[in-house]
Amino acid sequence: MYETFLSDDDLRQLGRLTAVWSQIDYLLLGVISKLVRSDLGDVEILLEGAMIGSRISTLKKLSGRFVEGEVKNAAGVFCSRAHKLADKRNHLAHGIWGLYAVRADEDASPACYFPRNKKGLVFAHELPSIVDRSAELAEMLALVFDAVNGISTMKFDAPNEVVKAFHFGYGNPEGSRAAPPGAIYFDLLSLGHARVND
Numbered sequence: 001m002y003e004t005f006l007s008d009d010d011l012r013q014l015g016r017l018t019a020v021w022s023q024i025d026y027l028l029l030g031v032i033s034k035l036v037r038s039d040l041g042d043v044e045i046l047l048e049g050a051m052i053g054s055r056i057s058t059l060k061k062l063s064g065r066f067v068e069g070e071v072k073n074a075a076g077v078f079c080s081r082a083h084k085l086a087d088k089r090n091h092l093a094h095g096i097w098g099l100y101a102v103r104a105d106e107d108a109s110p111a112c113y114f115p116r117n118k119k120g121l122v123f124a125h126e127l128p129s130i131v132d133r134s135a136e137l138a139e140m141l142a143l144v145f146d147a148v149n150g151i152s153t154m155k156f157d158a159p160n161e162v163v164k165a166f167h168f169g170y171g172n173p174e175g176s177r178a179a180p181p182g183a184i185y186f187d188l189l190s191l192g193h194a195r196v197n198d
Helices: 008-035 040-046 052-066 069-094 124-148
Strands: 096-100 109-113 164-167 184-187 193-196
Touching (some): 008 040, 008 052, 008 069, 008 124, 052 069, 069 124
Parallel strands (some): 164 184
Antiparallel strands (some): 096 109, 184 193
8 A cells, every 4th residue: 555644633534524525415315305305215316326516406406496595595505615615525535645745855745636626636734624614514404404304493593502413223312322402313214204312
């Protein structure tokens, strides 16, 4: 294996980026399936080969037709920001890490090269900012997801302090960890059913 020259924190940030964008990808499918009133599995089959940019465009088109008010606004802002950040996500997910220096007499820095990106490299020191902006997008899309699924405890104009988690197994999710009162578990096996931990 070739050395990546990434620190433990850089690797942690890349792991977080992967987790955040997998959630964005799922939430996109969940919102789209609700908007077209179709089964999540069917929508997943239809969009299986679609790149993330196409999925974001699909949400933008659908939310303009089916969603009203602050949910529509949040979906529009999400789509606008997500299109810009998806290129960075693709670069980091599909690129290769190595060292880059402008001149032979300077120290090289860890950077990610992706041949499709003509705008250049992504450097390791950029990871925290990219990951934080991705997490903000995931939170925004989660609010849209909650709204179209009838979970009305969220507020678009205030920090979200409600603990939410996906549950995709049998049994009691509240028993798996000490969950705070008011935590919401969205059951993926029966999409659309949310349980609140009292």
